Amino acid sequence: MKAIRDTNLLRTYLSRFGLDDTFSPASLNEMTLLRMEQGQVLWEKGDELDHLYFLVEGKIKIHTSSAEGKGLILRFKNPLAVIGDVEYVKGTEVFHTVEAVTDGYFLAIPFQQLKQEEHENRSFLHFLLDVITHKFYTEAHASTLNMLYDVDVRLASYLLSLTDDGKGSMFHEEMRTKTLKETAEVIGTSYRHLNRVLREFQNEGILDKQRGTIKIKDIDLLREKAEGNIYE
Amino acid sequence: MKAIRDTNLLRTYLSRFGLDDTFSPASLNEMTLLRMEQGQVLWEKGDELDHLYFLVEGKIKIHTSSAEGKGLILRFKNPLAVIGDVEYVKGTEVFHTVEAVTDGYFLAIPFQQLKQEEHENRSFLHFLLDVITHKFYTEAHASTLNMLYDVDVRLASYLLSLTDDGKGSMFHEEMRTKTLKETAEVIGTSYRHLNRVLREFQNEGILDKQRGTIKIKDIDLLREKAEGNIYE
DNA sequence: TCCATTTAAGGACATATGTCCTTTCTTCCC
DNA sequence: GGGAAGAAAGGACATATGTCCTTAAATGGA
DSSP, X not given: OEEEOOHHHHHHHHHHTTHHHHSOHHHHHHOEEEEEOTTOEEEOTXXXXXXXXEEEESOEEEEEEOTXXXXXXEEEEOSSEEESXXXXXXXXXXXXXXXXXXXXXXXXXXXXHHHHHHHHOHHHHHHHHXXXXXXXXXXXXXXXXXXXXXXXXXXXXXXXXXXXXXXXXXXXXXXXXXXXHHHHHHHTSOHHHHHHHHHHHHHTTSEEEETTEEEESOHHHXXXXXXXXXXX | OEEXXXXXXXXXXXXXXXXXHHSOHHHHHHOEEEEEOTTOEEEOTTOOOOEEEEEEESOEEEEEEOTTOOEEEEEEEOSSEEESHXXXXXXXXXXXXXXXXXXXXXXXXXXXXXXXXXXXXXXXHHHHHHHHHHHHHHHHHHHHHHHHSOHHHHHHHHHHHHHBOXXXXXXXXEEEOSOHHHHHHHHTSOHHHHXXXXXXXXXXXXXXXXXXXXXXXXXXXXXXXXXXXXXX
């Protein structure tokens, strides 16, 4: 990634995400702005980090793959996402590959500065704790869902998580998955199988689809399929 | 669980695990000692917690199950294990069932007291951060392993994690899994299938087994099977 | 505009894994 | 010592899911 010298933009992001409340002025001063470009692989398994990064604009994809190339997308992330928190606390290498899905920006701050911050500033520790706890929580949910349920349940959950606004009411009945292949990776199955399950759903009257455009027809049936599970 | 009035024992545990360095005297004073009994279900999904618990003696099992009764053991834990950390930070309900595998003891401290501790004591926040980060880290490893690899690789990893002392040398070539059924649940498969894979391993000369007693014969072959993955 | 590339759709088949049973040993209790 | 209950072993079969292909429609440059 390339460093961008744009103090105004940097300040805008700091205040938009309340980072200027979390960090001391000294730390804010150490922040740099970086630009990522679509498709770029930002970090790979095994990399050593020495900065903590905040995604402030754009979208990234966290994924992993076995030696044999079998891939699995763990999640997509939008601002404000934090990268390097676990690595900072545990001093370990990067474990998952991070890729830019769109163009965007990161803020970066050196680990060294964070050490300082830890001592002077309780709210930073709290921030870190909240971020990592949240990661653990969602990871635990998702992995349980993946281990315990078949693809149809996971797909239903995934569709609900996009369709539902989380409060029980429903928003866009129609949505376009960018690519079905990507959807397959997110729920941890092959494209072929996803397609199969989608057709089943169509046959059961749960949804309509034509070349990748999926339209939910019966959200109650979908909820039934998901068996009360929702991604996230 | 039943509260035990045994100040000496309590103090022993506090110092054995260095908790008296982490907590303020006021908090130490609020600690209570509890006894668990083998087989007891200690917490279930949906329970509300108002204490943080430390397992100081004995062994527990963290597991979960779907509505249809399909079960999955996430992990076993020995002292010092912490229960309720995520629930404390996020204010959520218990997510996994916790069961006593043996008799043992917990220390408990009210969430309310922790609030206090947070303000007065930086090392407590750090303690919490370390514990949760570690949980995230191991959970991420295990779930990736589970999603990406087949049972044979997972079994090989699991056996290695018991056989290996982690530094490349090897300890007990012979080990007795308490029950194979339990082993199956830990690696997330059915007993039937575990049995199948064990027989394959035997045919390939990797191990010998007779009625549940497994003896590793060729640890290099086993390592090859595990493809570099180790549980934990 | 046309061709190359990507995405979608689904057939055919292979494989991993699960479910349900039956049998055989152990273990343990009365 | 004998029977009941649990643990191990594995046969038979069902099912979920993966791999490999082929075809058709969309999409993005040159």
